[in-house]
Amino acid sequence: MKIIAIVSAKGGVGKTSISANLSAALVRIGHTVLAVDLDPQNSLRLHFGVSPHHIGGLARATLAGTEWREAILPGLTGGYVLPYGQVNEDDRQDFERMLREEPELLLRQLESLDLPRDALVVLDTPPGPSVYLKQALSAANVTVIVVLADAASYATIPMIVGLIENYCTKRTDFIDYFYLVNQVDRSRQLASDVTDVINMQLEGRRLGMIHQDQSVPEGLACSQDVLSYDPHSRGAHDFVTCANTLDRILSDQVPAS
Ligand SMILES: Nc1ncnc2c1ncn2[C@@H]1O[C@H](COP(=O)(O)OP(=O)(O)OP(=O)(O)O)[C@@H](O)[C@H]1O
Ligand SMILES: [Mg+2]
Numbered sequence: 001m002k003i004i005a006i007v008s009a010k011g012g013v014g015k016t017s018i019s020a021n022l023s024a025a026l027v028r029i030g031h032t033v034l035a036v037d038l039d040p041q042n043s044l045r046l047h048f049g050v051s052p053h054h055i056g057g058l059a060r061a062t063l064a065g066t067e068w069r070e071a072i073l074p075g076l077t078g079g080y081v082l083p084y085g086q087v088n089e090d091d092r093q094d095f096e097r098m099l100r101e102e103p104e105l106l107l108r109q110l111e112s113l114d115l116p117r118d119a120l121v122v123l124d125t126p127p128g129p130s131v132y133l134k135q136a137l138s139a140a141n142v143t144v145i146v147v148l149a150d151a152a153s154y155a156t157i158p159m160i161v162g163l164i165e166n167y168c169t170k171r172t173d174f175i176d177y178f179y180l181v182n183q184v185d186r187s188r189q190l191a192s193d194v195t196d197v198i199n200m201q202l203e204g205r206r207l208g209m210i211h212q213d214q215s216v217p218e219g220l221a222c223s224q225d226v227l228s229y230d231p232h233s234r235g236a237h238d239f240v241t242c243a244n245t246l247d248r249i250l251s252d253q254v255p256a257s
Contacts, residue, residue, distance in 0.1 A: 002175075002250055003121045004112065005140035009156035011127035014182040016218055019124035020047030021208040021235070022144075024225035025078040025243035028157040032042035032119040034072065038085040038106070038132040044124045045083040049223040057085020058109070059095045068109045069209040077204060077228050092204045099131045106135040120250075129163065137167035142249065144207055149184055175249065178207040180242060185212040207249075217234055 006019045016039070023035040037044035037057065046052060050073055072082050080231045087095065099105055110121055123136045139144065143164055147153045161177070168174045179202045185191045199206060210216075211234045219229030226235045 001115045001117065001121060002141045003027070003034075003107075003139050004142045004144060004246070005123045005125060005136040006144050006146060007125050007133060007136065007160060008146040008153075008177070009121065009128050009160045010148075010153050013127075013148050013153060014147050015127070016041075016044050016047070016124050016217075018144070018146055018180060018182060018210065019044055019122050019226050021216065021219075021227065021239045022243060022246070023079050023120075023122045024075075024077055024227045025239040026120055026122070026246070027077060028227055028240060029243050029247060031247070032116050033079045033122060034082060034115060034119065035075075035079060035122045035124065036082045036110075038136055040084055040087070041126070042084040042124060044257060045073070045081050046223060047220055047225055048073065048079070048081040050081065050083065054083065054188040055086040057083035059087045059092065060085040061111075062077075062098060063087070063091055064107070065094055069113055072113075074086050075191065075225075076223075096131050100134055102103055103134065103138055107139040123251050129159075131214075133163065134167060138161060140168060141173055142175050142246070144246075145177060145179050145253060146182050147179055147198065149191050149198055151194065154194070156179065171217055176205070178205050179251070180207045181209040183212040184209045194217070208238065209247055210238040210242070213238075252253055 003142050006015045019035055023033045026033045056071045058068050061068050064253055070168050072080050075081055125133050125136045145160055164177050181198055213235035215230040215233035216235045219226040222229055
């Protein structure tokens with residue numbers, strides 16, 4: 001089992017969309033994938049065709065003392081999703097207290113799932129520092145930092161890298177961290193220039209880029225990943241390219257170029 005954490009310091013950069021669509025692309029190239037929602041927004045499940053009325057998930061299971069396994073749901077296209085679950089404010093605080101008291105709760109629970117040896121777990125996280133991000137970084141074998149091609153997003157990179165250095169890089173089971181530039185729009189000069197600068201500066205740690213593509217939100221509106229919604233879209237192509245790069249990193253354990 002390899003654990004891939006999708007993280008960012010800034011909100012709204014596309015972590016949940018990437019967690020869902022990268023999982024779908026990894027399934028497409030032959031992996032067994034479990035996408036895990038570590039964000040109380042509980043929105044990852046919607047990308048997998050799970051009903052908005054479904055309330056089960058890992059937070060509820062932990063509080064009830066039941067197995068996380070029982071809260072896993074099959075997606076429509078071969079992957080699996082473990083939602084955060086719907087909890088009230090008191091329960092959310094209780095769950096976060098449990099996470100604070102046991103820093104490796106996530107890793108323990110994931111190991112207890114007895115997933116196939118070659119399974120991949122993709123963790124969606126809330127933006128910025130939190131008890132969820134700390135758990136995700138403490139468990140991750142690979143961390144993917146999502147950035148937009150803009151100055152505000154770029155400026156937050158040192159903060160997230162600092163956290164990765166704290167929780168990931170000293171562990172012998174940690175492979176490396178990589179950047180994924182999302183919502184790239186080459187039709188705008190500034191966005192295109194910033195993309196080039198980011199690509200240059202992050203060389204060696206680039207997982208790839210995902211273009212701004214309306215198929216991504218449209219797929220979500222239809223409860224589908226972008227590969228199912230529009231397999232020939234630019235977004236679908238980008239996610240498969242990133243999945244192949246990630247696959248190569250995991251099998252070779254060498255940095256991307
Ligand atoms: N490549 C893309 N092309 C077009 N729209 C995108 C793309 N990636 C994400 N979006 C849109 O951007 C918005 C934010 O995406 P998403 O919810 O995945 O971000 P997030 O980082 O998970 O947000 P949060 O920090 O709140 O968890 C959504 O409306 C999503 O559909
Ligand atoms: Mg999100």
